[in-house]
Ligand SMILES: Nc1nc2c(ncn2[C@@H]2O[C@H](COP(=O)(O)OP(=O)(O)O)[C@@H](O)[C@H]2O)c(=O)[nH]1
């Protein structure tokens with residue numbers, strides 16, 4: 702039998718909702734058996750970040766050349782910087798039968814939806830918009846202007862949540878992590894059942 706393709710899991714949601722935090726909790730958990738696709742970006746490296754671990758940090762020229770060469774599954778310009786998912790790693794990993802996890806903003810998630818409609822889309826939502834503002838201010842990495850902009854974007858983004866397969870409210874980080882792991886497990890079981898039913902029907906059709 703051919704190796705089954707891995708699942709593409711997309712975690713998205715407004716900036717500051719906790720996507721990075723929840724993603725870290727997922728990958729800090731040794732029971733997690735999906736692979737994280739490291740994004741490429743043109744934004745400046747923050748203190749504590751490492752090139753090739755948090756992102757692949759590139760110049761605008763390099764990023765734009767890679768866009769021309771069709772090297773991204775999706776990319777978006779967000780608050781003046783490019784962010785994108787390199788295609789090669791995702792394809793190779795899925796072809797090897799492993800699940801790939803993307804943590805991206807909502808415009809990119811829309812593009813993935815067009816290219817990979819069979820992917821699993823999970824929206825991370827804040828308990829309230831007030832929580833979102835608090836978290837962005839609390840993180841202390843952006844100026845007041847950027848925070849105000851991100852909040853106004855977040856209002857629009859929250860309205861997109863009905864386009865997703867699941868909405869997970871990020872109240873407690875470990876609880877959100879557990880819910881996402883459970884959703885992925887359930888999705889595998891569902892797809893295995895559909896696959897088994899399909900094979901049974903094929904066998905019956907051959908009789
Ligand atoms: N479309 C897209 N968005 C990404 C990608 N990687 C990260 N992002 C998103 O870009 C936004 C800004 O990321 P970043 O500058 O690290 O800020 P932070 O997530 O708010 O800490 C976040 O919403 C990320 O989830 C990617 O490859 N593609």
Ligand SMILES: Nc1ncnc2c1ncn2[C@@H]1O[C@H](COP(=O)(O)OP(=O)(O)O)[C@@H](O)[C@H]1O
Nearest residue numbers: 716717718719720721722836840871872873874
């Ligand atoms: N469940 C949570 N409860 C309280 N604070 C949180 C929670 N999840 C994340 N945060 C905090 O909110 C801020 C934004 O989180 P971050 O992961 O950077 O968001 P995103 O990647 O979506 O932009 C950080 O300071 C983080 O520590």
